[in-house]
Amino acid sequence: MTQDVEMKEQAAPSNSVSSTGPSALQQLKEIASLIETGAYAREVRRIVRAIRLTIALRQKLKASVLSAFLNFVLVPGSEVHSRLSSYLPKEDEHDMEVDTATSATQAPVKHSLPELEIYCYLLVLIFLIDQKRYNEAKACSSASIARLKNLNRRTIDVLAARLYFYYSLSYELTGDLAEIRGNLLALHRMATLRHDELGQETLLNLLLRNYLHFNLYDQAEKLRSKAPRFEAHSNQQATPIFI
Structure with missing residues (x-):
């Protein structure tokens, strides 16, 4: 009986390890798969779900994890890969070993979907802001907006x-x-021409915030009075879930 108790005590640590959830890198890969499926099926709800799943990962977005994810999603050496990788500090040897061990069981699959490219911009931008690297975040965000101007896909609207x-x-x-x-005004006009209602609502709010920040009340009221009224406002605007 004493031996049985000792065996159970020894088995406890292994059980606790096996019950841990997937790593942050693996979760990002699953989100990428969800975005890919949503893009091909043109199901915006899958993209929305991917954004919601990302919220829970925000505290786990380390440079080593993001670097490994960029290597998984993007083609190394490509323009977007080089640009986004330049914003990430070099991971230490320990993190590299963890990421290599995590991804060893799954061979990287390269994607060329614009939705995944924009998602990578979003992840890196969030990381930079959380790290208080605001000047780099500004440069990254400007690059992402320049890329968005060349993309007109409804499955990108949520990410945009x-x-x-x-x-x-x-x-x-x-x-x-x-x-x-x-530029916000130009983006709002672009969203209007593309019938991107979520983009219109988001940019309208950002423009109003911009005007009010500088006490430009007349301009804000003029913009508000001319703004279109949507019959069904998006849940993202009614209850902000920006990550």
């Missing part, structure tokens, strides 16, 4: 709305909010 938010936030954190007012 988050990038618009962080684009404005990064400029606000660096004290340069006035610089992007004209």
Whole structure:
């Protein structure tokens, strides 16, 4: 009986290890698969779900995890891979070993989907803001907006709305909010032409915030009075879930 008790006590640690959930890198890979499925099936709800799943991962977005994810999703040496990787500090040897061990059982699969590319921009931008590297976040957000202007896909609208938010936030954190007012107006017109209602609503809110930040009440009221009224407002705007 004593031996049975000792055996149970020795088995306890192994059980606790096996009950741990998937790593942050593995969860990001699963989110990438969800985005890929949503893009091919043109199901925006899957993209929305991917954003919600990312919320829980925000505290786990380390440089080593993001670097491994970029290597998994993007083609190393490509323009977007080189740009985004340049914002990430080099991971230490311990983190590299952990990431290698985590991804060893699954061979990298390269994707060329714009949705995944924009998602990578979003992840790196969130990481930079959380690390208080605001000038780099501003540069990253500007690059992401330039890329978005060349993409007109409804499955990107949900991701774009988050990038618009962080684009404005990064400029606000660096004290340069006035610089992007004209670009926000241009983006709002673009969203209107593309019938991107979520983008219109998001950019309208950002423009109003921009005007009010500088006490430009007349301009804010003029914009508000001319803004379109949508019959069904998105849940993302009614209850903000920006990550």
